[in-house]
Amino acid sequence: MRRHLxxxxxxxxxxxxxxxxxxxxxxxxGLGEGFGQTAEVVERLGALGDPRAxxxxxxxxxxxxxxxxxxxxxxxxxxxxATGQPGDATGAEAVRINNRVRQALRGxxxxxxxxxxxxxxxRQAAEAVFRSPAPENVPLLDAALAKxxxxxxxAQLELALAASQLRADxxxxxxxxxxxxGTAATTEARALLIEARAANPDLATAIDVSIAxxxxxxxxxxxxxxxxxxxxxxxxxxxxxxxxxVTFGVMGVINMAHGEFVMLGAYATFVVQELCRGIPWLAxxxxxxxxxxxxxxxxxxxxxxxxxxxxxxxxxPLETLLMTxxxxxxxxxxxxxxxxxxxxxxxxxxxxxxxxxxxxxxxMTQNRLWIIVFGIFxxxxxxxxxRFTRFGLEMRAVVQNRRIAATMGIRTGRVDAMTFxxxxxxxxLAGVALSQxxxxxxxxxxxxxxxxxxxxxxxxxxxxxxxLVGALTLGVVNKVLEPYAGxxxxxxxxxxxxxxxxxxxxxxxxxxxxxxxxx
Amino acid sequence: xxxTTPTFTRRAALSGLGxxxxxxxxxxxxxxxxxxxxxxxxxxxxxxxISETALRDTxxxxxxxxxxxxxxxxxxxxxxxxxxASNWPLFAEKARELLQVHKVDVTFGCWTSVSxxxxxxxxxxxxxxxxxxxxYEGEEESPNIFYTGAAPNQQAIPAVEYLMSADGGxxxxxxxxxxxxxxxxxxxxxxxxxxxxxxxxxxxxMEEYTPFGHSDWQGIVARVKxxxxxxxxxxxxxxxxxxxxxxxxxxxxxxxxxxEDIPCVAFSVxxxxxxxxxxRPLVGHLAAWNYFMSVPGTPNEEFKKLWQAYIxxxxxxxxxxxxxxxTGFRMWMQAVQKAGTPAVAxxxxxxxxxxxxxPCGFEEExxxxxxxxxxxxxxxxxxxxxxxxxxxxxxxxxxxxxxxxIPENANRxx
Numbered sequence: 001m002r003r004h005l006x007x008x009x010x011x012x013x014x015x016x017x018x019x020x021x022x023x024x025x026x027x028x029x030g031l032g033e034g035f036g037q038t039a040e041v042v043e044r045l046g047a048l049g050d051p052r053a054x055x056x057x058x059x060x061x062x063x064x065x066x067x068x069x070x071x072x073x074x075x076x077x078x079x080x081x082a083t084g085q086p087g088d089a090t091g092a093e094a095v096r097i098n099n100r101v102r103q104a105l106r107g108x109x110x111x112x113x114x115x116x117x118x119x120x121x122x123r124q125a126a127e128a129v130f131r132s133p134a135p136e137n138v139p140l141l142d143a144a145l146a147k148x149x150x151x152x153x154x155a156q157l158e159l160a161l162a163a164s165q166l167r168a169d170x171x172x173x174x175x176x177x178x179x180x181x182g183t184a185a186t187t188e189a190r191a192l193l194i195e196a197r198a199a200n201p202d203l204a205t206a207i208d209v210s211i212a213x214x215x216x217x218x219x220x221x222x223x224x225x226x227x228x229x230x231x232x233x234x235x236x237x238x239x240x241x242x243x244x245x246v247t248f249g250v251m252g253v254i255n256m257a258h259g260e261f262v263m264l265g266a267y268a269t270f271v272v273q274e275l276c277r278g279i280p281w282l283a284x285x286x287x288x289x290x291x292x293x294x295x296x297x298x299x300x301x302x303x304x305x306x307x308x309x310x311x312x313x314x315x316x317p318l319e320t321l322l323m324t325x326x327x328x329x330x331x332x333x334x335x336x337x338x339x340x341x342x343x344x345x346x347x348x349x350x351x352x353x354x355x356x357x358x359x360x361x362x363x364m365t366q367n368r369l370w371i372i373v374f375g376i377f378x379x380x381x382x383x384x385x386x387r388f389t390r391f392g393l394e395m396r397a398v399v400q401n402r403r404i405a406a407t408m409g410i411r412t413g414r415v416d417a418m419t420f421x422x423x424x425x426x427x428x429l430a431g432v433a434l435s436q437x438x439x440x441x442x443x444x445x446x447x448x449x450x451x452x453x454x455x456x457x458x459x460x461x462x463x464x465x466x467x468l469v470g471a472l473t474l475g476v477v478n479k480v481l482e483p484y485a486g487x488x489x490x491x492x493x494x495x496x497x498x499x500x501x502x503x504x505x506x507x508x509x510x511x512x513x514x515x516x517x518x519x
Numbered sequence: 520x521x522x523t524t525p526t527f528t529r530r531a532a533l534s535g536l537g538x539x540x541x542x543x544x545x546x547x548x549x550x551x552x553x554x555x556x557x558x559x560x561x562x563x564x565x566x567x568x569i570s571e572t573a574l575r576d577t578x579x580x581x582x583x584x585x586x587x588x589x590x591x592x593x594x595x596x597x598x599x600x601x602x603x604a605s606n607w608p609l610f611a612e613k614a615r616e617l618l619q620v621h622k623v624d625v626t627f628g629c630w631t632s633v634s635x636x637x638x639x640x641x642x643x644x645x646x647x648x649x650x651x652x653x654x655y656e657g658e659e660e661s662p663n664i665f666y667t668g669a670a671p672n673q674q675a676i677p678a679v680e681y682l683m684s685a686d687g688g689x690x691x692x693x694x695x696x697x698x699x700x701x702x703x704x705x706x707x708x709x710x711x712x713x714x715x716x717x718x719x720x721x722x723x724x725m726e727e728y729t730p731f732g733h734s735d736w737q738g739i740v741a742r743v744k745x746x747x748x749x750x751x752x753x754x755x756x757x758x759x760x761x762x763x764x765x766x767x768x769x770x771x772x773x774x775x776x777x778x779e780d781i782p783c784v785a786f787s788v789x790x791x792x793x794x795x796x797x798x799r800p801l802v803g804h805l806a807a808w809n810y811f812m813s814v815p816g817t818p819n820e821e822f823k824k825l826w827q828a829y830i831x832x833x834x835x836x837x838x839x840x841x842x843x844x845x846t847g848f849r850m851w852m853q854a855v856q857k858a859g860t861p862a863v864a865x866x867x868x869x870x871x872x873x874x875x876x877x878p879c880g881f882e883e884e885x886x887x888x889x890x891x892x893x894x895x896x897x898x899x900x901x902x903x904x905x906x907x908x909x910x911x912x913x914x915x916x917x918x919x920x921x922x923x924x925i926p927e928n929a930n931r932x933x
Binding site for chain 2: 035036063096098099100102103106131186187188190191194195218222225226229232233236336341342343345347348353354355363365366367368437438439441442443447479482483486487488491
């Protein structure tokens with residue numbers, strides 16, 4: 001008798017995985033026959049909860065899953081997904097996916113990985129389940145919540161649970177879910193509530209309360225984000241204008257080739273990146289390396305321009321304007337001949353990609369954040385150079401009174417050259433920053449020259465503080481207007497406002513006072 | 520600006536000379552008669568250079584290819600390249616130069632509709648012949664222009680229908696983003712009419728325009744996100760042109776807009792434009808065209824081989840407007856053979872009804888309305904910058920250049 005029982009037990013033991021095998025294998029039917037069928041298979045696998053589905057679905061997501069004409073599904077390592085045995089790969093082709101399959105994959109992988117030992121995988125899974133809510137998720141999420149200890153993941157799981165409960169039939173849970181979603185401050189939560197409102201007229205008032213709560217938090221966040229966007233645009237304007245604040249503001253040279261120096265800086269960044277490409281450990285640091293390189297290249301170009309041409313035209317602004325305009329065109333054409341008319345790709349290092357999310361859900365893109373930091377850095381650099389160095393002292397002396405400075409033994413010609421080179425070098429630094437957000441093309445500079453002059457004139461010629469305030473004001477005003485007026489009209493409005501402002505205060509925001517300014 | 524152009528012409532002529540010398544020793548014995556002149560009117564600098572430079576190279580490739588076959592009617596072909604520098608009035612000047620100074624027999628050129636509108640009166644006045652190889656908004660039919668790109672019913676409408684289908688994600692709200700000029704504005708007007716006819720209210724449509732070369736997309740992309748967060752599945756339809764696409768897609772990637780949530784279908788972004796961007800964050804975003812480099816079949820294999828051999832780079836990509844240039848060029852050659860002369864007056868009628876097995880894998884035909892019958896393909900961006908074709912029409916679709924979704928066209932029915 002006992003032997004019989006043992007035999008029965010053994011038979012069951014053998015049959016158990018076989019039965020599971022069968023359900024898993026039969027769930028695979030239809031995979032790769034069409035996007036609709038593939039999506040259904042993915043959903044079935046997600047519902048089955050068999051861990052063998054995880055590598056299979058991941059392979060499908062990466063386009064590594066293959067299917068033979070006979071319908072056998074092969075894993076990337078060549079095994080048959082249904083049996084686990086090595087399969088025959090003749091004629092196998094990759095299973096293609098589209099957005100619908102990708103959406104199903106995200107939900108299915110999320111459900112399968114809710115209990116993963118890896119915290120990062122669990123966090124992503126909670127996020128994925130939140131984005132594909134379904135009543136079947138409720139028990140899964142309850143189980144996951146019971147085990148979860150990480151507070152961040154718990155919060156995300158709670159949201160996912162609420163989203164799924166909204167779709168389920170339990171009225172009490174649903175009411176609770178509406179209240180919990182109201183504590184989130186995401187557009188996704190609001191979208192879920194708006195959708196649920198039509199289906200649940202009995203909960204309409206509770207849903208409206210939750211939506212209003214979300215709206216309130218979103219409004220604050222929107223204001224902060226608009227401010228950030230304005231500061232980001234402002235920091236770009238500041239970078240582009242700082243060089244001009246030195247050459248035009250301090251020296252009074254109308255340098256129409258300023259934009260081309262910015263462009264040269266961007267190309268210098270490109271060249272440094274190409275040089276670093278061959279050295280693997282150096283490649284991620286090509287951007288910081290490009291900062292001094294771009295400064296040197298454009299500073300040398302600026303010094304050459306000043307010594308070769310501009311110094312012969314001091315005191316003749318019209319001729320300087322025309323000459324520098326011509327020089328700008330020559331630089332543009334030269335770059336076009338050397339690098340081609342096509343845009344050049346400057347890749348962003350990984351630490352500048354993606355979004356940084358702050359508490360409260362305020363999201364800021366990394367590249368813009370770094371540019372703001374860089375803008376502040378360059379501004380401090382300029383202030384320090386002018387205030388605390390011998391060169392800065394001589395520069396201020398020459399600007400205030402050239403003759404007396406010369407009698408004190410300052411070589412004014414050299415100071416002129418160095419000041420102009422310094423301003424041009426700053427333009428090169430702007431080019432490094434712009435290479436991250438704009439197209440590196442020979443026309444890069446033309447888009448910024450007008451804006452730069454605008455900032456300097458608006459802020460007050462010769463005043464660094466004016467340049468700073470001017471750039472930030474223009475950036476923020478532009479971004480605040482944009483949602484109402486559109487990108488094109490916002491710019492027009494800003495231009496008109498500046499024209500009116502200059503009529504009233506021709507010297508800009510921070511007008512210099514005193515005898516030196518009058519002359 | 521115009522002073523720069525002779526350099527380009529001279530350089531192109533020199534490189535043409537170079538390749539002519541490099542041709543195999545068997546020089547075809549050219550029959551009597553001057554060479555047939557082919558004008559090339561594409562921007563080689565400025566904001567559109569990213570898209571148009573490859574089209575200049577395609578025409579030069581076809582000229583070389585035709586000459587290697589013994590030319591047309593036993594006469595050699597000679598390309599005249601000018602650079603209108605993404606400057607719309609300069610397009611008209613350069614078109615006049617091609618027709619009056621160089622006396623070209625046919626011109627291949629233009630990308631943006633604003634440039635085509637700028638040269639149209641010149642071609643009509645001087646009785647020239649222009650092949651325009653890019654998808655456009657329709658609402659035009661010039662006796663002097665042949666349109667080898669798609670009309671709205673061959674690209675924009677099927678693409679939006681796909682977004683609204685089960686496979687495309689059943690979009691219920693649409694964002695129309697475009698560069699501020701005639702093509703996006705007209706296309707979006709047609710699309711709005713179409714969406715309204717499908718029951719999508721104006722409140723569920725967001726429309727925004729930006730200048731050429733726009734680089735600061737953070738505000739607009741954030742607003743799109745917000746619009747999508749007001750319930751209902753949202754999709755973006757992009758008619759952004761030129762190099763503004765690079766910062767736009769970069770911003771989409773940075774702000775984490777995934778194709779599963781908010782798919783973006785583009786009408787002016789192909790393999791060539793994607794060549795300069797990291798496409799990994801963009802996987803799943805869509806483009807609608809009549810040709811993709813990934814189309815299987817012999818005509819496309821031959822086309823790709825011809826291109827990569829000409830450009831001497833096995834990694835260079837092909838795209839839809841290049842295919843349209845190729846198809847137009849082949850049809851023009853066939854029509855010249857049929858007419859027995861390259862004269863515009865004889866070639867124009869001979870072009871109607873010309874057929875060609877195009878690289879897109881379908882037989883295309885030149886219709887009496889100067890447009891082609893073309894298949895419609897929808898592709899998803901892959902990590903390698905190529906497109907995975909997820910939907911296509913069973914047959915070539917006939918072009919309707921006058922859209923039924925524009926009310927003024929109601930009495931234009933023929």
